[in-house]
Amino acid sequence: MAPLNPHRASIHPVMGSAPRPVWSVMIPTFECADHLAEALESVLVQDPGPATMQIEVVDDGSLDDPESVVRAVGGGRVGFHRQAANVGHVRNFATCLARARGEIVHLLHGDDRVLPGFYEALERGFRSSERVGLAFCRWATVDDGGRRTAVAAPLQADRGPVPAAVVRLAEEQRIVTPSVAVRRSAYEQLGGFDERLVCAEDYEMWVRVAAHFDVWYEPELLAHYRTHERSNTGRHQRLAEELRYTATAIALNREHLPRRQRARVSRRARRAYAATAMDHARAYADAADTEAARAHLRVALQLSRSPRTLGAATAVLAKVVRP
Secondary structure, three states, X not given: OOXXXXXXXXXXXXXXXXXXXXXXXXEEEOOOHHHHHHHHHHHHOOOOOOOOEEEXXXXXXXXXXXXXXXXXXXXXXXXXXXXXXXXXXXXXXXHHHHHOOOOEEEEOOOOOEEOOOHHHHHHHHHHHOOOEEEEEEEEEXXXXXXXXXXXXXXOOOOOEEOOOHHHHHHHOOOOOHHHEEEEHHHHHHHOOOEOOOOOOHHHHHHHHHHOOOEEEEEEEEEEEEEOOOOOHHHHOOOOOHHHHHHHHHHHHHHHHOOHHHXXXXXXXXXXXXXXXXXXXXXXXXXXXXXXXXHHHHHHHHHHOOOHHHHHHHHHHHHHHOOO
16 A cells, blocks of 8 residues: 555555455446436446446435435445535545445446446456556547537557556546546555545546556447536636646646656646647637636646747737727
8 A cells, every 4th residue: 555645545455355346336426316327327237246346326415316316226236325424526536445345446427427348348458467457448528418529539549558658648638537447456555536636636546547557448439428517527617727726637747757757748738738728718718708718818828838828828818808
């Protein structure tokens, strides 16, 4: 186990000699009961049985009665644990990891879903080598109604190990949480998600795992990540809070990178997210949301003062600065 870090929960090994399942599908929820049935059904259609897969919902004090959804859809197959009080999503993730008994842990947000073949494909990656600590697949975003809005470009053409994974994952966030699974032993060694990050905590986590373990990629599209205003990302997007946390994650990721590559990789990441911030600033300026446009402009310039960023900022400023 890694030395204690005050910002990362310690994940203790599973005690006892009882047989353990291969999988723990842990489903953190907060005010997303309207999508929870779809998430559960996407897992249950692939359920190999309780000896092989633990399935449990861990709720962070929701008021929309997720337990009734678990009873109706799970039929006794799905466990349910409720926090005594709202603890925030990062600490709720820590509870998920602590309660997970399987060798491999899949955190599936209660408003996301997986597609048939997800568990079989990722388990193939873990079975390929004990050095594989993280496996993920290609994914798509869907809107509140479940309609596909974008598809991630494939990281590589063939399934298999990802060369220079820690560098590639640090340069840009290439993984969304429903698309990835991690060996529980990796969490035991490295700790849980970093509580300094209200957003982008997954970005830092996957880079941290990739710094210590091999990474496996499955190019088949097998996970859907839902984007909507009520999600954690959606709540922090308009005023660029999400990107400010991303900047913090980029800084934290430096410690996980080979020393000689830290400056270059961090610079590339900052430029990539400066471009994202500028795209958002441009869109908000076109929508006449001056407050949001300026917030994204500030973050873009904090991330990078490259000629490209400065040139784009000048064009956006012309739209939001009134004479």
